[in-house]
Amino acid sequence: MNVLSGDTLEDRVLDSVRDWLSDPLESRFPYDGVLAAFHAGGKEFVAKELLALLHEARAAFGRFAGSPARTALLRDFLDVALDKHDGVYDYPSYTGLRLLPMPSVDEPDLLADIAVPRRDRLTVQLLADVARFELGALDGTETRLPLVRPTPREVEKRLRHAMRVAAPALDRVMTVRRPSDAQVLDQARWLVATIDVRLDAYERDALRLSMLPVYTMHDEYVFIRTLQLFETTFATLAVLLERVVRDLGEGDDPSAAAGLRSCATLLSEAAPLFSMLATMQVEAFRTFRDFTSGASAIQSRSYKLVESLCRRPDADRLDSAAYTSVPDVRRRVLDGVLTIEDVLDLRLGGDGAGPEPELATALDELATTVQRWRQTHYSIAVRNLGQRTGTGYTEGTPYLDVVRSIPVFRSRAADATGCPVAAHREEEA
Numbered sequence: 396m397n398v399l400s401g402d403t404l405e406d407r408v409l410d411s412v413r414d415w416l417s418d419p420l421e422s423r424f425p426y427d428g429v430l431a432a433f434h435a436g437g438k439e440f441v442a443k444e445l446l447a448l449l450h451e452a453r454a455a456f457g458r459f460a461g462s463p464a465r466t467a468l469l470r471d472f473l474d475v476a477l478d479k480h481d482g483v484y485d486y487p488s489y490t491g492l493r494l495l496p497m498p499s500v501d502e503p504d505l506l507a508d509i510a511v512p513r514r515d516r517l518t519v520q521l522l523a524d525v526a527r528f529e530l531g532a533l534d535g536t537e538t539r540l541p542l543v544r545p546t547p548r549e550v551e552k553r554l555r556h557a558m559r560v561a562a563p564a565l566d567r568v569m570t571v572r573r574p575s576d577a578q579v580l581d582q583a584r585w586l587v588a589t590i591d592v593r594l595d596a597y598e599r600d601a602l603r604l605s606m607l608p609v610y611t612m613h614d615e616y617v618f619i620r621t622l623q624l625f626e627t628t629f630a631t632l633a634v635l636l637e638r639v640v641r642d643l644g645e646g647d648d649p650s651a652a653a654g655l656r657s658c659a660t661l662l663s664e665a666a667p668l669f670s671m672l673a674t675m676q677v678e679a680f681r682t683f684r685d686f687t688s689g690a691s692a693i694q695s696r697s698y699k700l701v702e703s704l705c706r707r708p709d710a711d712r713l714d715s716a717a718y719t720s721v722p723d724v725r726r727r728v729l730d731g732v733l734t735i736e737d738v739l740d741l742r743l744g745g746d747g748a749g750p751e752p753e754l755a756t757a758l759d760e761l762a763t764t765v766q767r768w769r770q771t772h773y774s775i776a777v778r779n780l781g782q783r784t785g786t787g788y789t790e791g792t793p794y795l796d797v798v799r800s801i802p803v804f805r806s807r808a809a810d811a812t813g814c815p816v817a818a819h820r821e822e823e824a
């Protein structure tokens with residue numbers, strides 16, 4: 396079949412998927428065409444005929460020949476592409492989380508010293524991808540998401556914050572000398588080129604397949620990547636905190652304190668992502684969020700894992716949308732998975748004695764960093780959302796206003812009354 400026989404992009408893509416179905420090898424899948432069709436109008440507006448064909452493609456799943464990893468990537472991509480069609484659209488599918496190789500508590504015995512480099516690698520890849528998109532739009536070579544391009548000044552700010560987040564991760568994970576004295580745009584170009592030559596084929600595909608915006612507003616790109624970047628850090632924190640629980644159980648307080656400090660450091664390093672996101676144009680956000688109803692980070696499994704590894708959530712929170720939106724994390728809590736606070740209570744026997752100073756400081760440092768994250772998140776939500784309700788069916792910012800002061804550790808005074816430190820200043824953006 397001549398895959399170029401159709402007149403329009405849509406015709407050509409339909410032909411290419413039909414052709415693929417005649418010999419469904421993973422390596423033959425027409426990713427380029429399918430992505431182009433999704434980007435042309437956004438996931439919300441993909442032609443029903445294409446969705447029906449992709450549905451057929453997924454049904455051919457047992458016959459995709461290819462490596463297990465590549466086959467899983469195609470299957471996950473089809474699930475993410477078909478989420479609205481299947482009626483299962485949610486936050487993990489909006490952000491294509493399954494497509495990204497982030498650390499996970501589901502990987503038995505994933506070591507902290509593997510989780511952090513994996514987080515760093517994915518972090519710099521996602522940031523380099525943001526930079527590639529923004530620079531391409533500036534240069535006029537990027538044709539995706541053409542609506543409401545930001546000004547060059549906003550792009551420069553955006554990339555400055557991207558570079559701030561990338562810097563410590565790059566320094567840990569690669570032996571490269573960063574051109575920190577160069578102009579921001581040159582630094583960003585350097586990042587794109589440096590990461591590009593280091594991507595393997597799988598990573599390259601995972602990156603491009605995990606970008607399926609609902610509409611064609613330029614700024615949805617940075618929104619999706621910001622969510623994915625924070626998710627990468629939360630997922631890593633969950634792995635590290637599970638280790639902290641074990642270390643505490645074994646009485647290895649120095650390792651537990653080091654684990655807690657790593658969590659605080661990684662979350663602090665990620666904080667300028669909020670500044671990067673603060674360059675998003677409010678009107679652009681309000682336009683594309685018309686099509687994101689049902690997808691809210693209240694469904695973030697990793698965030699709730701982090702929270703519920705610190706301490707057992709109170710009963711009212713466990714029975715609220717906060718946890719009913721993440722049923723498997725709720726199940727873990729109900730099953731009595733041990734938390735940091737549980738182990739400390741067991742060890743200290745509730746006699747009022749606190750942990751050793753090094754451990755106490757590390758606990759407070761993490762609690763403060765998480766509170767600061769919540770405060771900044773609240774501010775950015777207020778600015779972008781105003782009085783609107785959330786896409787996760789809460790009343791919106793009033794929900795965030797309440798949950799931002801929930802203590803990270805019930806027993807630690809530092810965060811018992813809310814955030815003791817000023818919010819990260821995304822206004823400085």
Ligand code: HEM
Binds near residue numbers: 622772785789
């Ligand atoms: C324009 C930016 C943002 C707005 C307007 C916003 C708004 C909201 C709202 C209204 C909620 C409450 C649940 C709902 O009804 O949807 C929420 C929850 C949440 N958001 Fe955001 N958000 C933004 C950016 C982010 C980013 C970048 C992240 C990073 C992953 C994030 C992570 C979370 C998490 C983890 C929750 C659950 C909090 C909890 O249940 O305690 N948000 N957000």
